[in-house]
Amino acid sequence: MNRCLRILKITLNNTLFYEFYGISLFIFVYTELKKAMDYTYKIYQDHKFLIVKINHGIKDAKRLLEIGRKVLETEGFIDVHYTLMDYRGVEINFTSEAFINFAKLFEDYKHIDNQQRIVYLIDNPKSTVAIHLYIKKLGARREYCSTIEKAYSLLKLDVSFDEFENLVNI
Numbered sequence: 001m002n003r004c005l006r007i008l009k010i011t012l013n014n015t016l017f018y019e020f021y022g023i024s025l026f027i028f029v030y031t032e033l034k035k036a037m038d039y040t041y042k043i044y045q046d047h048k049f050l051i052v053k054i055n056h057g058i059k060d061a062k063r064l065l066e067i068g069r070k071v072l073e074t075e076g077f078i079d080v081h082y083t084l085m086d087y088r089g090v091e092i093n094f095t096s097e098a099f100i101n102f103a104k105l106f107e108d109y110k111h112i113d114n115q116q117r118i119v120y121l122i123d124n125p126k127s128t129v130a131i132h133l134y135i136k137k138l139g140a141r142r143e144y145c146s147t148i149e150k151a152y153s154l155l156k157l158d159v160s161f162d163e164f165e166n167l168v169n170i
Contacts, residue, residue, distance in 0.1 A: 039067050042170045043074065047157055048081040051168055056089035061098030068105055082155050083118045084168060087127050094130040106138055119154045120144040 038059075041052040052071055054064070071077065106113075120131045123146050135142045143154045152164045159167065 038063070040170050041071055041074070043076045043080060044167055045076060045079060047159060047167070048079055049155075049157060049167065050077070050080040050083045051086065051170055052083065053086040053168075053170060054090045058091045058093060060093045061095060061101065064092065065098075065101055065105060068102070072105075078114060081114055081116045082157055083115060084151055084155060085118065085120045086168065087120060087122045087124070087131070089123065090127055091124050092127040092130040094133075102134060103137060115141055117155055118142045119151045121148065121151045122146060 038055045038057070039053060040055075041050065043050050050071070052067070054067070118141055120135075120142070122128050122131055122144055128144065128146075131144050135144060145151050145154060148165065148168065149161070151168075152161055155164075157164060
């Protein structure tokens with residue numbers, strides 16, 4: 001009776017796969033899509049502006065590095081001058097090793113980094129500490145804040161505040 005339903009002893013990202021006449025592929029695709037959906041980003045070429053929004057929850061440094069690498073490799077990133085990293089609702093779990101890995105990521109991609117200003121929008125104390133230490137290590141052209149109004153004033157984009165809010169709501 002249960003010949004059609006089997007539990008496969010394969011795990012990926014702590015996900016147990018089930019097989020029911022080929023549905024295991026669907027579960028795999030669904031799991032990968034769910035993982036990819038923990039962030040969104042958009043480049044506005046006409047404003048040379050990039051918004052990266054990390055979805056709510058606890059994020060470890062490894063996942064944030066994957067997201068960073070993906071964004072940096074996006075076509076059009078080389079033309080971006082202003083970036084807003086929206087970490088509202090996110091708790092970042094950083095280790096000292098993570099800071100080294102992020103510094104290496106920065107070093108690996110600095111040849112395509114034309115950023116004039118990067119602003120981190122943060123509303124979690126633990127994440128604020130992590131970003132503060134990260135910025136202190138890397139320095140130039142990075143700021144952090146806790147309100148959208150302050151992010152707008154730090155980025156100094158040539159748009160109205162209302163338009164900025166629309167750009168950020170991705």
